[in-house]
Amino acid sequence: MHVLLIEDEKILAKNIAFFLEREGYLVDIEYDGEAGWNSFQKKSYDLILIDWTLPKKDGLQLCKQIRAVSNVPIIMITAKGEIIDKILGLEFGADDYIVKPFDQRELLARIHAVSRRNQFKDENKLSSxxxxxxxxxxxxxxxxxxxxxxxxxxxxxxxxxxxxxxxxxxxxxxxxxxxxxxxxxxxxxxxxxxxxxxxxxxxxxxxxxxxxxxxxxxxxxxxxxxx
CATH class of the missing domain: 1.10.10.10 (Winged helix-like DNA-binding domain superfamily/Winged helix DNA-binding domain)
Known part of the structure; x- marks a missing residue:
């Protein structure tokens, strides 16, 4: 599975990437919203992890922009834990939401869950x-x-x-x-x-x-x- 991780906290991003790569994932890292959008346009990804607060283009804006052209699974990673923030993230197109700080095994479980839901979509239906x-x-x-x-x-x-x-x-x-x-x-x-x-x-x-x-x-x- 090819994952695009967009996270401006470089140490956190590298730790997440290291963990996921040990689990067999291929991970690309970008540290701002514009770079994340550019990578999304150039490559095909199976999952995108987006931090809420990003320089140049914030996570919500980026999530909405990606969702306008793609159904790729998106998980928001953020320090915003209020219910209204979670609702807002989901309404902008995220498939799931995880709040910092989090255990990396929880992130992995959420990735598995989102991937299963995506896989269970009608595979015989011709993609539009x-x-x-x-x-x-x-x-x-x-x-x-x-x-x-x-x-x-x-x-x-x-x-x-x-x-x-x-x-x-x-x-x-x-x-x-x-x-x-x-x-x-x-x-x-x-x-x-x-x-x-x-x-x-x-x-x-x-x-x-x-x-x-x-x-x-x-x-x-x-x-x-x-x-």
């Missing part, structure tokens, strides 16, 4: 969103999001990006892409594929500043990180 390295494909609205920005997709652009997001870094031939997107309704055309990918690549570049699509000589196209 696909995530990859900061990009979010909204299947219901045909939108592609990056941070707080978004672009609308045509039906064919949506079909194309969905193919690649489901299997990042796979290489697909133009013939395969054409069959999946256009369904063989027209005679196969490499140019149709190339023009559509070029247009979508430009849209994504304007949205995120990153390229993502790469031509593979003699084979087709790959979507993912630079290699």
């Amino acid at each position: 969103q696909i995530y990859y390295e900061g990009l979010i494909l909204d299947r219901e609205k045909l939108l592609l999001l990056f941070g707080e920005r978004m672009i609308h997709l045509t039906a064919n652009e949506y079909k194309l990006i969905e193919i690649f997001l489901q299997r990042p870094n796979n290489v697909y031939s133009r013939e395969f892409i054409y069959e999946k997107v256009w369904g063989g309704s027209l005679e196969f055309s490499e140019r149709t594929v190339d023009v559509t990918i070029s247009r979508l690549r430009k849209k994504i570049l304007n949205l995120s500043g990153m390229k993502y699509f790469y031509a593979v000589r003699g084979m087709g196209y790959r979507f993912g990180e630079t290699v």
Whole structure:
């Protein structure tokens, strides 16, 4: 499980990370809200631990911002123990709440509980969103999001990006892409594929500043990180 820990008390953060890594978790640490948001956009996490009081962007604001685009489990870590504070944290999108000081075994138990609840969601239901390295494909609205920005997709652009997001870094031939997107309704055309990918690549570049699509000589196209 990949965990993002956003906590400005560096000693506490390192102690939590050390404990969780001993339990088999992979932990990334950020010490302020803006850095936490940037990490969230760049990587895929299974759980996020957020301190309430953070520099640059407070925990509640960050929690609300993440929840607007993702259902990733969130646990708030804070010194605020009043009932109204707990309610506020949950209303801003947190799945659970733990008050400092706490025993690390309690934190582990809460992580297990949140993970179980998340796992028990209907696994057969098609997710309405696909995530990859900061990009979010909204299947219901045909939108592609990056941070707080978004672009609308045509039906064919949506079909194309969905193919690649489901299997990042796979290489697909133009013939395969054409069959999946256009369904063989027209005679196969490499140019149709190339023009559509070029247009979508430009849209994504304007949205995120990153390229993502790469031509593979003699084979087709790959979507993912630079290699």
